[in-house]
Amino acid sequence: MKSIIKHRNFSKGALLLVVALTLQSCFVAQDYVRPDLEIETEALYRTDNLPTDSLSIADISWKTLFTDQYLQKYIEEGLQNNMDVRIALQQIIAAEAYAKQGKAGYLPAVSVGANATHQELSENSQFGSLFSGGIDTYDITANLSWEADIWGKIRSNKRATQAGYLQSVAGHQAIKTQLISSIANTYYNLLALDAQLEVTKQTIATRESGVKTIKALKDAGQVTQVAVDQNIAQYNSARALQVDIETAIFKTENTLSILLGKSPQHFERSSLDIQSIEQDIVLGVPATLLSNRPDVMSAEYGLIQSFELTNVAKSNLYPSLKLTASGGFQSLELDKLLNANSLFATVVGGLTQPIFNQRALKTQKEVAIAQQEQALLQFKKTLLVAGNEVSNALFSYEAETKKIEFRKNEVEALRAAEANSEELLKNGYANYLDLLTARESALSAELNIIDSKLQQLVSIVDLYEALGGGWK
Helix, strand or coil, X not given: CHHHHHHHHHHHHHHHHHHHHHHHCCCCCCCCCCCCCHHHHCCCCCCCCCCCCCXXXXXXXXXXXXXXXXXXXXXXXXXXXXXXXXXXXXXXXXXXXXXXXXXXXXXXXXXXXXEEEEEECXXXXXXXXXXXXXXXXXXXXXXEEEECCCCCHHHHHHHHHHHHHHHHHHHHHHHHHHHHHHHHHHHXXXXXXXXXXXXXXXXXXXXXXXXXXXXXXXXXXXXCHHHHHHHHHHHXXXXXXXXXXXXXXXXXXXXHHHHCCCCCCCCCCXXXXXXXXXXXXXXXXXXXXXXXXXXXXXXXXXXXXHHHHHHHHHHCCCCEXXXXXXXXXXECCHHHCCCHHHEEEEEEEEEECCCCCCCHHHHHXXXXXXXXXHHHHHHHXXXXXXXXXXXXXXXXXXXXXXXXXXXXXXXXXXXXXXXHHHHXXXXXXXXXXXXXXXXXXXXXXHHHHHHHHHHHHHHHHHHHHHCCCCCC
């Protein structure tokens, strides 16, 4: 008799397995394949000056790219203390926990519990006539539940959580890249403001001397009081400009403090004149953005996660093969609970096919497909934006490099015009307005050449960030 029962149980189990394998041929979770991005990467940088290999300045460490010792120190501090970096690190920890949970999806769920139950029976009931008063039941029960991954649902969910974890890692890397860029640009901006302040102070000294000269010329009858007033106004304009620059320096130092995660303070620094980035500007082929830009990598991991969740949503429409078991000790008397005669066990295995669930499963599938398409479009958009940033930064660098030469020539010409106008005015051969115009133009030109030098450095930093440098 026992052999017949065992044979029937085996036959039922075999039947369930055959049915499951037959149904599996209808659907198997697909593997992710990167979409064809040939159109998106074609002419992505809008330049013909591209190498044939993947070499890029993004592969250079920020410690190599930035040689200023103060800047290196501040970047190091920022990577350690910046609040956004620390927040992103906590996001990685949270995503890692979900990834571990996804890996545990293949394991059965097990629980153990102890219960004591008292049941009052009706005297007129079937059991009430046998048990007077009530029944006390004691049990220690262990429950086990396990689902076979016949459709790849558990595998897809595991891959989805892993993609979510890698997306958070890429997000952390993106913040590091942005932080390095922000610290470098803020530092260079401080150096430019220092240089502009120095030029302004020299201008103030020159104009103060010019006021004395114009007063002497007025006393000699060569100019009127109007000329004196105009020179005094120009002198005070330079003094006001000094206050504006000092205010900008103060605020920029506070900005740098936030980036470094420190309280507002003064920062030691070098000078703009000694700044130079000697690395060759090498872009690398456009496809390198897929492996260098953290935000592009993050967008692709988001696509992978959506793809795998679509697999999960589709597999929910198919039957699930579950095995449940429970066992333990059960007794009407507490002192006999752990007796061998109190042992019990139950094993149940079966296929469950969802039929009517208020359209919830079909809706989940449709939403998952739409979200996957949305993630694909976001991935392509992120790549296009990345190429646009590279293109803009490269063009800006080349433009500023050309412009600096013109600015230098402009400064030399205007300083000569200022000196000649002052000399001619002293000898009565020029109008004081010519001198005022030459002075104002010369100051503006000197400030502009400093700004051009700053923009050249900033464009290199922006190009470095746009190519995905800094996080490696």
